[in-house]
Amino acid sequence: MPVPLPGADRVDLRPPDRAETVAIVRGLRGMIAPSGEPTELQRLLIRAISHSMTGFDVDPDAVTPLPPEELARKLERRDAVFRTRILQLALIGELVEPQPPAEVCSAIETFALAAGVDDGMRQVARDLADGALGLALHDFERNGYTADWSPDSCRQLHATAALAEPWDQATHDPELAARWAELAHCPPGSLGRGVHQFYEARGFVTPGLPDSAPPYLAQHDWVHVVADYGTTLEAELEVFGLIARGIPDPRGFSMLAMVLGLFETGRIERAAGLFEADAGHLSRDRDGMAVRLGDAMRRGAVAGVDLLGVDWFGLSALPVDDARRELGLPPKDGAATAAGSVGPWDKGGISPFQQRSGRAKAEAEGRPYLSYGAELG
Structure with missing residues (x-):
């Protein structure tokens, strides 16, 4: 019983x-x-x-x-x-x-x-x-958490066409692309400007344009910036640990299960419309990654917010620290930082592929490449 x-x-x-x-x-x-x-x-x-x-x-x-x-x-x-x-x-x-x-x-x-x-x-x-x-x-x-998805679930994404599935792309949406482009004009030090620079440094394509990530997946890019996590696959484990534990509905745990299957065991070959399996990133530095994941989950639990459901554009003009306080998101513990957790603008906060993509995009657009401090580890 x-x-x-x-x-x-x-x-x-x-x-x-x-x-x-x-x-x-x-x-x-x-x-x-x-x-x-x-x-x-x-x-x-x-x-x-x-x-x-x-x-x-x-x-x-x-x-x-x-x-x-x-x-x-x-x-x-x-x-x-x-x-x-x-x-x-x-x-x-x-x-x-x-x-x-x-x-x-x-x-x-x-x-x-x-x-x-x-x-x-x-x-x-x-x-x-x-x-x-x-x-x-x-x-x-x-x-999983998105099993009950409906087109009404995605108003915070600002796509002009309804997204039938959570990981649907919006690759020909001029209004959505223009909204993302406006982030370049947010005040210096703001969350929106940080997300613009985050995309620019890595050569990412913003939602609304061809070859872009699904708008729902792009929600987690804001989390990288506001929560101060880099973009290596180790950092993705941290980000989704935070997101999964922050979602009040316990089914949010499936978001962490997803990245464990992608980036530790490799048993999930492809997910979220963009991610592909690349195994061993939790066990590669077991001691450090255990501490980093545990701290990310703590931060999510304290905030208790579905960060994939936030209308981030409403926070885009705020300084990053103010946006973090608005969400109730605590800072990293010093033990996580000592264990190797870095931000998007730090050494080790960007991957070689992302750096190459950022340089190629800058060259194609005829502008100097800016990493905004992000360096290879």
Whole structure:
């Protein structure tokens, strides 16, 4: 029987204390490695994310695993959203495995049933464990955050034609292209001017023009600037970790599941209308990336805003720091910066391909190339 959800008079909405954090880490270890040891990447992720989200540092190697049913009982005073977030932490540990072991899927399913909650990405992980990649991709689309998309969902994008699917392009939309071009005239130091320079330095094509990214995907480019993240694939993991955890609807987790499949396991070959698989970017620097991802998720949780649903043009004239405050977005933790997290104008904040594209576009337009400080790492 599932552990009943508490009523309004019993629900605990306080942040976890140390004892509860230890219990959660024990439970996560019990789900991710039911009969063995977590991988090094899984250990680092459990430790870094739990520390970023609670403030308590718990070493997964220093605790005994907790059975999934017992963890559910320890969360008896927590609501469905809290329990779902814990399920999603376990799913992160599962989804960084190219083919999750069946026993891990079973342990996570046991917790979901005992806690009375679920997440659509659990079925995706089960499909991957069964080797059913095609079914996994189908279930990802069916259970993800954008599954309920409708043309009314995209007013903030300002496309003149309705977008039937979230990742549809708008490549011949003069009004939309003109709106993006106007960002060049925003005040110096503003968010809008920063986004214009962000595109210029990397040779990106703005929505509304041929060969541009989908307008919905372009929403995340504003996040790179306002949240101070570069544009390497490691930084994309940070950006989507922030976005996914910031979306109040727990289904937003699918955005993080998407980039884990693209940029860690490579099991998702193509997504979001533009991204293509390039595996290993979370495990390449396991220690640093675990800290960076954990901090990005913390920042998203504090803000609690669907950053893909923001009408960014309404904030474009604000100084970047003011826009950040308007969104309730906290700064990076120093540990993330020390671990290698950089901004779009820093060394390591741009990829070689993007730099070449920026130079080629500048040459084609007959102007000097400006990187605005972005350098190769």
